[in-house]
Amino acid sequence: MPSIDDVAKKAGVSVTTVSRVLNNRGYISSATREKVYQVMKEINYQPNELARSLFRKKSNLIGLIIPEIAHPFFSELTQFIEHYAFQNGYKLLLCNSEHDRAKEKEYIDMLKKNQVDGIIMGSMLQETDDYLELNLPLVSFDRSIADHIPLVSSDNYNGGELAAKILIEKGCRRLAFVYGGIKGYSGDLLNNKSMLAGLRYDGYSKECKKRDIQSTDFHLEINRFANQQSTVEQLMRFFQENDSIDGIFATSDIIAACAIQACSKMNLKIPDDVKIVGYDDVLLASLIAPAGLTSIRQPIEAMAKQSIDLIIKQIQGEQVEKKYTLEVTLAERGTT
């Protein structure tokens, strides 16, 4: 493969001159520029992006840290993040934390050493200090880490209100709020106020109180998307011990799908005996139950686009607003 030295030699200029042409820096006569381009074409020279990045101090890489790409919410989000990153000339380094603090920390160090231009963090695990010390453009997804770090989320509070409203309006009188996750992650949904998903509970609870409807909280012991069988079993036990429950608000469509399975195994009819509302409205939500799952729709594409916009503006040195709360909507289907 021809090198920059080959170009310089053949064009009769110095390597510095070729480098200046490549990076559009310093004064270069148009004749020299033409000559260099011509030689590059002749000998089929491919500029080494790695070398150029080093020179420009810009890698055009964005790091994305999420818990699990296998989870439909994150795979759909990532699809759009990659789409908008590519449109803007950026590539995406995919980092699954796999709910493992050590792995997430290692990725943070790696991203710094590899000089990514910015990081979108959608993982909830790491101490926020590790991110703040990075001194890199950051966007935080669904978690408030510091006042000066832009935060993208959807309106979780309103999402909770909408879920309670539809269940109550459809006649439910004994509700359950079903959520999952390991401690320190969404398991702390109800206690850790930096986790914005906790606002779903606040909006939902306020609505239940206002209408004088009883609700039970049920925390699932799950830490992986793959733990579906265990989720179904835990929900079956929950239904056995709480047989008056007639409405479920699940904090994800996957948990909702597990609740549907649990009902099916226990011969509880949906929506007659139990009504179910999910969260996210992933693409599969309309295929989950015979007539589709009712869900609170997060605007996944808009959230992805917003995150990429914010990273790029920061990379370009622009000032940005610090809080972006996007609207959610109710997608009403067969489970309510």
Added chain:
Amino acid sequence: MPSIDDVAKKAGVSVTTVSRVLNNRGYISSATREKVYQVMKEINYQPNELARSLFRKKSNLIGLIIPEIAHPFFSELTQFIEHYAFQNGYKLLLCNSEHDRAKEKEYIDMLKKNQVDGIIMGSMLQETDDYLELNLPLVSFDRSIADHIPLVSSDNYNGGELAAKILIEKGCRRLAFVYGGIKGYSGDLLNNKSMLAGLRYDGYSKECKKRDIQSTDFHLEINRFANQQSTVEQLMRFFQENDSIDGIFATSDIIAACAIQACSKMNLKIPDDVKIVGYDDVLLASLIAPAGLTSIRQPIEAMAKQSIDLIIKQIQGEQVEKKYTLEVTLAERGTT
């Protein structure tokens, strides 16, 4: 941030010496080495990975080109690919072709310029020459591109046989093979022999012929995972026009889930009126129908691990076998 110059100055050695220490090259006395390490620690010097990559001609980046990360098969595959890449000290650049030849070509060029150490290609779109010209360690996924490029796939032929067998054994007499995709991609499943998914059809057809069972082929006009509504509608029309069909072999679990929706809208009972077998056995397969979807299970984790092993062995200059066909199994659930 301290630079390599700061280290050199403080240690009283040249930058070249520091660089040699960092990259473990050339002769360096242990006293000098110790001194350099000590200074690095003192001033908290972070070696710039970009610079080191350039020096070592190794980026520790693996490019992954797939059609859509939003599709559950690819998101689960990518979860494992990232897992095993990370375990081996590699990072993953995620490239969605989005079924767009121009985008895929741009990514190929980008990956070359960014000097990734290898590419796993699971996209079916691009002319194979573009990949062969890369002159990089490659692993091809589910598509045969050249004899010297290692190929990882599961036993598609046996998958087709297993699907036909279970449908026929459960009493189906009028089967349909339902597949989708745009032309040039899996739309050419039945004509383009480089697409290994076509072998599913061969195994299935052979089994139908052997048992003298009639089968109809139905090609869905879909090009995106998100086109679920259209898929359901096309399947409803298909059932209307072919009302004797009592068994469906769908080439993905998502298509199978759409077939279940179509049956539900047309009051066809599963498994009494119509039996359905999907393909892939993604994590959601057990949640799709009331009693789960019967599916042909691809060993997604093993396929991901095999791909990473093959890329790394090639990067390290080892010879590798060229063909890896992993076993599939039947996951029997409520739709048969």
